[in-house]
Structures are given as C-alpha cells and as structure tokens.
Amino acid sequence: MKFNIRGANIEVTEALRDHVEKKLSRLERYIEAPPQSEAHVTLSVVKGLQTVEVTIPLIGLMLRAEEKHPDLYAAVDLVVDKLERQIRKAKTRANRKVRQEGSLRDLFRTDSGATAVLEEEEDFELVRTKRFNLKPMDVDEAILQMNMVGHSFFVFANSDTSEVNVVYKRDDGKYGLIEPAK
Template sequence: MQFSIRGQQIEVTEALKDYVDKKLSRLDKYFDAPLTSEGNVTLSVVRGLHTVEVTIPLPGVVLRAEDRSEDMYASIDGVVDKLERQIRKHKTKLNRKFRQDGSLKMMFVEDGAAVGPVPVDQDEDEFKVVRTKRFIMKPMNVQEAILQMNMVGHNFFVFTNIDSQDVNVVYKRDDGKYGLIERD
C-alpha cells in the first residue's frame, strides 16, 4: 500500500517517511491481496505534542486512527497499534456477520468504493467551515453503519439506508446506546 505522507508545522524527513512506511507495512499481514488504495498520513506538532493521523480508505471500510505523544516516533508506533487493534476487533465482528459470504479479508479487497464519514472542523466562535470531505455512500443497513461509525472512531455516521434508499445518520448517545435520524 502506498501512503501520502505530509507534515503540518514539521518537516517530514526521509527517516520519518521510512519509519512510517516500515511500521504501516505491518498492516499488510491482515489482508489476502495487496491493497490498492492510497492511505493518508499527517504528521503535526502543536504545543509540543506530536500528532500522527492515518486514514486508509478500503473498499467498504475506512480505517482511521490518531495518536499524540511528546515523541513523533512513539506517536507513529501508537497509531499503528491502534489500527491493528481496530482491524482485529472489527474483523472478528464482521466475520461473524458475514460468515456465509466469506471473510472480512475478502470483503476488504473485492467490494467497490470506499465509504467514510464527513469530518467537518468548526471554529466555535465563528462557525466557519474549514474542511469539507466528499465520499461515496454505499447503501447499508443500520447495523453496518454502526460498525462503520465505531471503526472510524466518530460519534456519528452518515449513510444511505439500504431499506429506504434515504440518507440517514446513526449516532452514539451519551448513555452508550445508538440513535438513528431519518428524514420525515
């Protein structure tokens, strides 16, 4: 898998690039076929904290993890560990669900377009949209949408409901349960 590595308030040296590539190549063992999508890695430093964000769009799934520490190399190690835990956790859950259709490995490499959330950062004082993302919404049921939301680590997920063909939103409630927003 190829990764687009960029830095914010930090110069990305060849040593950092090599370290990121070496560590993220550990994820290859979880897939039957080589991954063809391009992942995004953002390295940044804010107030002494070194942050690493990794987004890997896969067919039907988006893997995303973030880690912060006082050392860039420790943050890289931490984000790879989080991605591995995420893959193992959701592979087990989805394998149970799709047992008759094949394993999650097969679903990752054979399905169509990538799906993901629409992260929008807002400045609370000005309500200014500083980032917009577009994505293809694969039709899915509510349970699949909840799994996707948990997989990317967000508290909401926008999807096309396979039953109604409407755009719906699932969200995590404060009590730990889930909610569904449908169009009237």
C-alpha cells in the first residue's frame, strides 16, 4: 500500500512519517489491497489538539477515520485501532452474507492472524422514519433553518441547482454542504 502523508499547519518529519507508515502497514494483513490502493493521511493541529485523518479507498468500500488527541503519536495509534474495527465489521458483514465471486468478501484475507480477535457485529436498528416536503431555498437560508431547529444537519432542495442537498455543522464550528455528484 502506498502512503500519501501531508501536514496541515504541521511539518511531517521523517520519524513521524515512519511511525504513520509502520502503524498503517498493520492494516495490510487484513486487506487484499490492489496495487493502486493509496492511504491518504492528513496530520494537522487545531486548537492544541493533534488531528489525524486517514482515508483508504478500496473497491466497493471506503475506510475513513479521524482522531484528535494532545499527542500526535497517540492519535495515530487510535486512528489505526478505529480502522481495524471498521475492517473487522465489514469483513464480518461480508462473510455473513452469501455473495457471488468478486464481492466485498474478496477484499479481506481469511487466513490472517486477526481471527483471534473477537469480531463483533453491530446490528443497525432503524427506530424512526421522517417524511417532509423539501422547501426550495438557498444554502444560507438552509443554514439559518438548521440553526433555528437546533440540529447538526439540514436536508433541503437547493433553489440554485434544483437538487436535494444537506448542510451540516462541522467540528470546527464552520459549515459543510453535501450535494449529489454529477
């Protein structure tokens, strides 16, 4: 697996790069990674907290984790643990279902030493369904509506694009917009 490590407001030293690569290499024992797999790692400092974001695109699956911690090396360890849990859950889900050749099941190695780790499966329980009419509005109005109802996200019909969009409040206090790919 290749590593794309970049720093935002932080210098990526050789020792730090080696630590990140060593820890993320642990994940290779779980993944039958195609040669074009590349782990994207962003290291940053925000308000005194060291942040590590890792994204690993795989065929049919996107692994992503983020951790914040006062110690950058501890944040790297925590994010790798989080990614391992995601892989185990995806592997368990894929193995539970009988699928045809070339599915997600083929992404994961079956003979790794990780089988000793207890694989827990999380059942997703849908407890509520809401239906509502989408009022056409611009992004600014959607953010206002979201703040008025006190939610962390808001679904709306974008009056500029005529498509369904979602605005959300980010951890840094700013806002994000999710719109369909074209």
